[in-house]
Amino acid sequence: MIAVVAAVLAYLFLWRTPTGFRLRAVGLSKDAARYAGIPVKRMTTLALTLSGALSGLAGAILVFGSESHRMVTDGSAAGLTGNAGFNGIVAALFGGLHPLWTIPASFLFGGLLVGGNALQRAVQVPSALILALNGLVVVFVVSSDRFRRRARMRTVAPLDDETPALAAAEADP
Amino acid sequence: MSQFFSQAILIAAVAGGIRLAVPLLLAALGETYGQRSGVLNLGVDGVMLLGAFGGYFTVLELGNVWLGLVVGVGIGAILGLATAFISVTLGAEQGISGIGVYLFGLGMSDLLFQKLVGTPLPIESFPKVPLPGLSSIPVVGEMLFQHSLVVYAAFLLVPISTFVINRTTFGMNIRAVGENPEAADSVGISVARVRYATVLIGGILAGVAGAALAIDLGIFQQNLTNAQGFIAVALVYFGAWRPLGVMGGALLYGMVNSIVLQLKTLGIIPRSWSDIAAMAPAVITILALVLVARRFRQPAALAKPFVRET
Known part of the structure; x- marks a missing residue:
């Protein structure tokens, strides 16, 4: 459920906010974005931070979803x-x-x-x-x-x- | 701790570091050719895994370690051609297609192993070839000159690669294509052919690296490389796209690994710290990358597919 909500929020952020637009612009053409005055490094950092946060969330969900609420590894x-x-x-x-x-x-x-x-x-x-x-x-x-x-x-x-x-x-x- | 500084342990640590560095060195050198020409190949680990299984299986069935290496070359060549086709001819997003090749290699090597072999059976390793004269030098002789032919060949590749890249026409073409493919194209250099060649070299060396790893360890298992292929890619950046730098990085990684191993065997690193210690090589690599990244520029056309503008 959290995942679906996160996906919808991601869509809203990327397509319906100015920052999201700038993020997408950098991805489509770094040079064009820079020419338009978009801070490329800041956008890249933001993108990686967000994706890192979501990855961490995924990991947390993985643990909470497991039976024992522990990190389960099969050794592989x-x-x-x-x-x-x-x-x-x-x-x-x-x-x-x-x-x-x-x-x-x-x-x-x-x-x-x-x-x-x-x-x-x-x-x-x-x-x-x-x-x-x-x-x-x-x-x-x-x-x-x-x-x-x-x-x-x-x-x-x-x-x-x-x-x-x-x-x-x-x-x- | 003082146990570590005994002569026998130090010799074993350094010799072990050199041995552990070899697969990384081979794979990273191969990747250097490719990246210098502008192609980023993240599938190295997958090729290594398939080469490792191929080498392992060949030695298991046919008993000849050198045949195992040949199989590694063959597998690496096939995968190198495939990678070149995907990255150069089809112009696919290079980072992602590389991950695809990695997943394929990881799954396929494990699948083949489970279906064709089943339980891990040990195989013979490379025979050690002490260099006459040099190996008799006390301490240093044992550290450096009592390795297998594979080790010597791998390190020989470093000056050879430096020569090829810097002093041959082929090397000049590689560098031109990697910096400014449009200009190279306008002078008549076939960008595609150069990139096919370098990616093929990268694939072959990755295949050999995998086979060497498996035969040196004498075993195969799922994910034998443990992401060393990705470390190899990082080493190319660390080495500033120069074979000598790459060799330095591979040795750094190998030495740290070897030292950690020795410390663990001696019990200086307790079991509870074992996992943290396993992080050490990767952490050091990241630190080294951060330090080096600022000062060296990457090939300007790296990871950008070339399309002739008409």
């Missing part, structure tokens, strides 16, 4: 978090880096992980397979991103004095 390298950090990156990508889409994406990946563990118990397919598949998903999503971005830019007819960065910023939903 993934141990405590079960690779949740890396899976988070994948879920974010799958959601097109948009906070609201990360909600269904995360449910999808949560399901994949639980299914993977169930597969392991039922038919002896190691959950490592899911990890490998996750990796492939990341690679494919990221590889295709280039084509999708080019296609999107072509559908936005630029005005005479519009710069490509501005067109990209306006096309970003």
Whole structure:
């Protein structure tokens, strides 16, 4: 529940506040943002701080959600978090880096992980397979991103004095 | 504490540090080529893991450690080509695609291990080759000159790489492509071909690094590298994108690891501190990075896919 609320808050912050807009601008084009007077370093620091805070929140939820309210590790390298950090990156990508889409994406990946563990118990397919598949998903999503971005830019007819960065910023939903 | 400063322990610590540094050194040198040409490859750890399993499995089945290294080269080459295709031809976001390769390598190596081997069986390691004459030097001889051929070769790669990058045409092309691909392109250098070459080199060295790690340890297990591949990437930054600097970083990391190991075996570091001690190499690397980062500039075109503007 907290996670869904956090996702909605993230969306509101990034798309409906001036600071959020500046943050997104820096991500889309560092040079254009600097030219517009946006403090790039401050925005980057803010972005990383926020993401760090959310990661910490995720860790806390992980512990509070466990039966014993303790940090449970199975001794493997993934141990405590079960690779949740890396899976988070994948879920974010799958959601097109948009906070609201990360909600269904995360449910999808949560399901994949639980299914993977169930597969392991039922038919002896190691959950490592899911990890490998996750990796492939990341690679494919990221590889295709280039084509999708080019296609999107072509559908936005630029005005005479519009710069490509501005067109990209306006096309970003 | 005084036990630590006995001759035998010190020799073991330094020799161990050199040995532990080798996989890092190999992987980091490979990454240096790639980054110098503008490609950031975060999948190094994944390639290392797959190379490690390949090497381990080969030695397990065929009994020849050198064949294991060859397999490492092969696996690294295939993955290097794939990485190059994704980063150069497809122009994907390099940091993220690297993580994808890492996850794939982590999962695949574990999957293959569980399916093909099951329980960890020990394999033989590299034979030590004492250098004639040099190894008889007291103390220093034992520290530096009684290692396997892999160790010597890895450290030989450092001056070789320095020479290649700074004094060959290929090296000049690498540097040009990494600083200003548009200018290099306008002079007729094929940016794509140079980057394919460097990423391929990076992949091969990462594969060898993984195989060397597994064979040196004589075992394989899930996540054998324990994120050392990422440390290798950090070492490239630490070494200011120069092979000599990278070697310094790898040795620093290896030595800290080795010293911590010795202190643990001697009991100077109690069990309860064991986990904190395990942090030491990573913390030192971060500190070193912070100190170095301010003074050296990265290749200007690092992690930016090159598209010829028409």
